[in-house]
Amino acid sequence: MTSKRLLLRFGACLVLLAGDRLFALLAIETNAAGALLSPGGGVSIGAFAIALGFLACRLGFVLVFCAAVAWTAAEAVRHAVSSGGT
Amino acid sequence: MRRALPPIVAVVAFVAALRALAFAQAWPAGALYDGDAEAQVELARAMNRWIDEDLSREDFDTGSSRFDGEWLFATRMMAVLGYAQTAIEHPELRDDHARRIDDAIDGLVSERGRAFDAEAWGHDPIDDLGSERPHVAYLGYLALAASMARLVNPESRHAGLEQRIVEHLVARYEASPIGLLETYPGEVYPIDNSSFFGALAVHDRATGEDHGALVERLCEGLRTRYRDPRTGLLYQAVDPDDGGPIDAPRGSGTALAAYFVSFADPFLSRSLYESMRARLLVRTLGFGTTREYAPGHDGLGDVDSGPVLLGQGISATGFTLALARIHGDRDTFAATYATASFFGGPVDGHYALGGPIGDGLLFALVTALPAERWRDA
Numbered sequence: 001m002t003s004k005r006l007l008l009r010f011g012a013c014l015v016l017l018a019g020d021r022l023f024a025l026l027a028i029e030t031n032a033a034g035a036l037l038s039p040g041g042g043v044s045i046g047a048f049a050i051a052l053g054f055l056a057c058r059l060g061f062v063l064v065f066c067a068a069v070a071w072t073a074a075e076a077v078r079h080a081v082s083s084g085g086t
Numbered sequence: 087m088r089r090a091l092p093p094i095v096a097v098v099a100f101v102a103a104l105r106a107l108a109f110a111q112a113w114p115a116g117a118l119y120d121g122d123a124e125a126q127v128e129l130a131r132a133m134n135r136w137i138d139e140d141l142s143r144e145d146f147d148t149g150s151s152r153f154d155g156e157w158l159f160a161t162r163m164m165a166v167l168g169y170a171q172t173a174i175e176h177p178e179l180r181d182d183h184a185r186r187i188d189d190a191i192d193g194l195v196s197e198r199g200r201a202f203d204a205e206a207w208g209h210d211p212i213d214d215l216g217s218e219r220p221h222v223a224y225l226g227y228l229a230l231a232a233s234m235a236r237l238v239n240p241e242s243r244h245a246g247l248e249q250r251i252v253e254h255l256v257a258r259y260e261a262s263p264i265g266l267l268e269t270y271p272g273e274v275y276p277i278d279n280s281s282f283f284g285a286l287a288v289h290d291r292a293t294g295e296d297h298g299a300l301v302e303r304l305c306e307g308l309r310t311r312y313r314d315p316r317t318g319l320l321y322q323a324v325d326p327d328d329g330g331p332i333d334a335p336r337g338s339g340t341a342l343a344a345y346f347v348s349f350a351d352p353f354l355s356r357s358l359y360e361s362m363r364a365r366l367l368v369r370t371l372g373f374g375t376t377r378e379y380a381p382g383h384d385g386l387g388d389v390d391s392g393p394v395l396l397g398q399g400i401s402a403t404g405f406t407l408a409l410a411r412i413h414g415d416r417d418t419f420a421a422t423y424a425t426a427s428f429f430g431g432p433v434d435g436h437y438a439l440g441g442p443i444g445d446g447l448l449f450a451l452v453t454a455l456p457a458e459r460w461r462d463a
Contacts, residue, residue, distance in 0.1 A: 024431045024438035031145060031441055047147065054431060054438055066103040073099035074092040081088050 002075070009068035016061035023054035101371065108372025108424045114432075115423035118452045119416055123179075126172045129449045130183070132435025133165045136442040137190050142198060145442065153389050155202025159224070161446040162190045162199070163231045168449030170234035175455060184239035191235055191244045194228055206270040212247075215254045220267035222278045225251050229285035230346065236292040252289050255282055259300060264329035265307030274326045276312045277390075280343035283308070287350035291460075305351040308343070317380040318361025322390065334383040337366045337376050337402030338391045345408040345454060352412075352457040359409045367406065367418065368398065373428065374421030376402040400429075404447055408454035423452070 026032065032047035117125040141161065143154040166187050173183035193199050195212065203224035204210045211221035211228075220226075232248035242248075258267050259282075269278045283304050286297050311329060312321050319335035320343050344358035365380040378391045378399030387393045392400035403425055410419035426448065431438030436445055 020431070021433075024433050027431070027438040028433060028436045044147065051439060055429075058428070058431065062104070062107060065107070066100045069103035070096040070100035074096035077095045078092040081091060 006072060009064070009071065013061060013065045013068060016057050016064060019057035020054060020061055023050055023057055026050050027054055105372045108421075108428075111427045112372065112420040112424035114427065115420040118423070119411060119419050121175050121453075123176045126176070126453055127179070128435040129445075129453070130169060130172055130179070130186075130435075132445055133168060133449050134186065135436075136161060136445060137165060137186060137193070141193070141442060143201075148389065150389070152202050152206060155205075156223070156389070157443045159194060159199055159202065159227070161442040162193045163227050164443075164446035164450040166190050166194075166231040166234055168446070168453050170238050171450070171453040171455050173238045174459065175453070180238060184235070184242065187231075187235045187238060188243055191228075191231055191242075194231060195244070195247065200224055203270075215250050218258070220255065220258045222255075222267045222282065223269040225255060226267075226269075226278050226282040226285070229255060230281045230288065230349075233285045233288040233292055237288055240292065248289070249293075252286065256286070256297065256300065259304060264324075264326075265304055265311070266324065266329065268326055272326055274324050274329075275322065275339065276308060276320050276324065277322070277339040277343045277346075279304075280308065280346040283351075284346035284349035301350050305347060305354050308347065309354055309357070313358075313361075314380075316382075317365050318358070319365065319380060320358065334379060334385060336383075336385075336391065337362065337378045337380075337399050338405065341376065341402050341405030341409060345405060345412070345451070348409075348412045348454070348457055349460060352460070355409070355457070356413050359413050359415075362406070362409070363415075363418075366402065369421055372421060373425045374403070374406070374418055374423075375425055376406045376422070378402050404451055407448070408451040411452065411454050412457050414456060 027050050030047065030050065032050040114125065141158055143151065143158055146154040146157040148154050148157060169183040169187045169190070173180040200211055203221055206223065207214070207219055207221060209217070209219060211224045214221060229248065229251045232242070232244045232251065235242040236245050236248055255267070259265070264274075266274050266276060266279045269275050283301060286301050289295065290297055308320065312324060313319065314321060314331070314335035317335050319337070319340040321331040321333060322336040322339045323333035324330060325332050340358055340362060344355045344362070347358070348355035362376065366377040368375045368377060375398040377397050378387070378394045379385055379397065385394070387399070390401060403422060406422045407419060407426065410416070410422060430440050430444060430448065437448055440448060
């Protein structure tokens with residue numbers, strides 16, 4: 001059960017990383033880059049969506065990865081404490 | 087106590103994981119900071135794509151035709167700086183990069199490349215050489231690119247034009263009562279002028295001419311007249327009649343100016359960077375950012391600063407990379423690179439969220455030469 005949870009957490013990280021890479025390549029190929037840098041807002045919706053997709057995957061990866069590490073570490077300590085107490 | 091332990095460990099692990107990610111993002115910064123040829127060539131190769139491609143204003147989406155033209159121009163102009171700096175650092179790249187530089191300048195001097203300035207002034211900037219119109223938005227920056235071309239390759243096909251631009255702007259600065267010239271009619275920005283101060287010093291190195299007294303006078307003006315006495319930062323915009331400040335002292339203008347004047351006056355550049363370090367540089371869990379405004383000032387993002395998020399300026403943060411390398415600040419370079427890399431998304435030398443202008447800027451900024459290298463250039 002624990003290893004299944006671990007797999008799920010870090011599998012989600014891998015999916016987000018793959019999405020991150022996909023959006024990055026798409027942004028470069030379609031020149032959607034710079035969409036979030038434009039001060040006047042004259043950007044196409046497609047470019048904006050690609051740039052946002054990239055950022056969402058990247059920030060999502062950070063959040064999920066850090067949460068997975070924290071959760072896993074907390075579970076390990078909880079397990080160690082309960083085993084030590086019995 | 088035992089029940090409190092897991093949540094405490096979770097928080098510590100979360101922060102540690104975040105710091106580890108920052109460390110991973112900063113990892114490539116070491117090679118760039120040390121001037122590793124392979125790392126620099128990867129950026130140059132990515133830039134080649136934009137130089138070879140027939141870019142136009144339509145490839146940029148700022149929402150303003152003038153700003154689209156500025157970004158098209160800045161892409162090629164910063165590429166020239168990147169090619170020149172890497173050629174100076176790695177002489178084996180000199181022949182290839184000299185060709186690339188001349189190609190990039192072909193784009194800068196094309197009708198399409200100078201249209202944004204011609205439209206603003208109502209006169210073509212090249213046809214206007216020798217007139218009273220300074221065209222600093224175009225000619226100040228073109229002078230810097232062309233003088234770099236001449237420094238890398240004295241036989242550059244743009245050497246003649248560079249000479250004419252320098253003579254035109256020297257005459258205009260000699261006549262200027264405030265030591266600055268107009269970017270566009272009625273608009274004066276210290277940052278744009280600093281590009282020519284750097285250009286003049288590079289020109290002297292390339293040609294053996296001596297404009298030292300003028301360079302010193304112009305830099306002295308920046309040092310004493312256009313820095314906010316409280317923060318030490320440069321005013322972003324000043325009044326064309328009396329040189330009085332009409333905009334706040336800001337990070338983006340100060341940082342880019344400190345980069346450009348490093349070619350002319352490394353002590354002034356260092357002093358500006360120290361002011362930034364004291365007022366603007368922020369470090370959060372291994373990620374470095376730079377504020378656009380010093381405490382006590384506030385404002386929104388514009389075409390100079392890029393978006394300003396929670397007070398942190400995107401342009402100012404990027405420009406800090408150059409200053410950190412120029413002034414030997416390895417830690418700041420690594421932390422700032424971690425941020426640029428995280429939000430920029432580097433892939434094979436390109437930056438996913440940068441586009442042509444982001445690639446051009448980062449190519450120039452991360453290859454900026456340490457101040458002492460200019461003595462041997």
